Each structure stands twice: as C-alpha cells, then as structure tokens.
Amino acid sequence: xxxxxxxxxxxxxxxxxxxxxxxxxxxxxxxxxxxxxxxxxxxxxxxxxxxxxxxxxxxxxxxxxxxxxxxxxxxxxxxxxxxxxxxxxxxxxxxxxxxxxxxxxxxxxxxxxxxxxxxxxxxxxxxxxxxxxxxxxxxxxxxxxxxxxxxxxxxxxxxxxxxxxxxxxx
Numbered sequence: 001x002x003x004x005x006x007x008x009x010x011x012x013x014x015x016x017x018x019x020x021x022x023x024x025x026x027x028x029x030x031x032x033x034x035x036x037x038x039x040x041x042x043x044x045x046x047x048x049x050x051x052x053x054x055x056x057x058x059x060x061x062x063x064x065x066x067x068x069x070x071x072x073x074x075x076x077x078x079x080x081x082x083x084x085x086x087x088x089x090x091x092x093x094x095x096x097x098x099x100x101x102x103x104x105x106x107x108x109x110x111x112x113x114x115x116x117x118x119x120x121x122x123x124x125x126x127x128x129x130x131x132x133x134x135x136x137x138x139x140x141x142x143x144x145x146x147x148x149x150x151x152x153x154x155x156x157x158x159x160x161x162x163x164x165x166x167x168x169x170x
Contacts, residue, residue, distance in 0.1 A: 001033045003041045004052040008164060009095045009143055010157050018050050018057045018139040021074050024117030028058065028074070032115050035060045036070050044093045046131040048138030051094050059135040063127045071122070076112035076136055079121070081105035088130055090144045098156055102147045104133045 007014050021028055031054060039047040039060055049058040061071040084106040091099045107125040110132055114120050124132050134144060145153050 001030075001037045003038045004034050006038065006042060006047075006051050006093050007053055009092070009145060009160050011094075013053055013055075014050060014094055014138070014143055015141040016050060016055045017141045018048075018055045021056050021058055021113070024074060024113060024115070028056075029115060031058065032060060032072055036062075039093070040067060042093050045127070046135045047093060048135045050138040050141070057139050059132075059139065061128070061131050061135060063131055071128075072115040073110065073112035073122075073132070073135075074114070074117075076110050076132070076139075078108050078133070078136065079111050080109040082107040082125075086130075090130065090134060092134070092144050094138075094143060095145055095156065095160065098145070098159075100145070100148055100152065102134075102144050104130050108132055110136075 031049065035047050035049065035052060038052060039062065045063050046059060046061040049056050057075045059073045059076060062069055082105050085103050086106045087101045087103045089099045090102045106129065107123070108129050110122045110124060112120060137144065145156050
C-alpha cells in the first residue's frame with residue numbers, strides 16, 4: 001500500500017469524467033487499499049479515484065468515529081434522493097483549508113459494487129449522504145466549489161494557485 005498524491009483545485013484533471021470500472025480485480029483492490037491509506041493519512045472522510053488522477057468510478061468513504069468502517073463504492077449510482085434538502089459546510093482534500101455551504105439531498109439510496117465485486121444497495125443520510133454525493137460529484141468531473149458563486153470560486157482559485165506557487169518555492 002502507498003499513499004497517493006492528491007490533485008489540488010484548480011487542476012484540470014479534477015474535471016475529467018470517470019469511466020466505469022470494468023472488473024473488480026487485483027489492480028482495483030490495490031487501488032482501493034492505496035486510496036484508503038491516502039484518505040486516512042490526509043484525515044479525510046472520502047476520496048474519489050479522480051482525486052488521485054485515476055479516472056474510474058471508484059470512491060472510498062469512512063465517516064465512522066473510530067475511522068475503522070471503510071466503505072467502498074465501485075460504479076456507484078444514486079437510485080433515489082430525498083426531496084428534503086440540507087445545506088451544510090463541506091470541505092475537500094483537493095481544496096485544503098476551504099469550507100463552504102453546499103445544498104444536498106438529505107438522504108440518498110446508492111447502488112454500487114463493493115470491494116469483492118458484489119452488488120449492494122446503501123441507504124445513506126446525514127454525513128454519509130453528503131459524503132456520497134460529494135464524492136460522486138468528483139466522478140462526474142465536479143468539485144464542491146462549483147456550487148459556489150463565481151466570486152467565491154475566483155477567490156478560492158487565486159488562493160489555491162498562490163499556495164501551490166509558495167509550496168513549489170519551499
């Protein structure tokens with residue numbers, strides 16, 4: 001297992017639409033292990049393959065208090081979303097240090113394959129529902145800042161580019 005580099009906004013690779021995983025094989029299982037290690041090391045609660053520059057429909061999530069209940073969703077599809085909407089502050093490993101309010105469905109039902117390639121249906125609400133929707137956006141080439149006003153997005157973009165330049169100088 002190895003931690004992978006996480007793409008940072010506004011990297012154009014974050015806007016690539018992910019392709020379906022063709023087979024849950026040793027390569028995908030190794031990617032899952034690396035993504036989980038990367039997510040835990042970065043102290044995140046979710047990570048999409050897009051964020052580590054792999055453009056396949058795979059996300060890992062762990063919203064448990066003890067950080068010991070990883071959830072793997074391969075080729076996830078939202079099959080139902082509640083009409084109730086909630087606004088909550090979101091952050092992202094690809095946009096470190098930035099948090100802002102995003103409106104999401106309060107609950108979702110997701111169909112996906114697990115790490116063994118078995119089909120499962122998950123009902124999610126609260127933080128898990130938000131995390132699933134956030135990570136699935138990445139698979140569609142969307143970053144949470146895309147929900148914000150053009151002015152906020154521009155300020156975040158400038159801040160991230162400046163931080164990148166400073167990191168390269170160090």
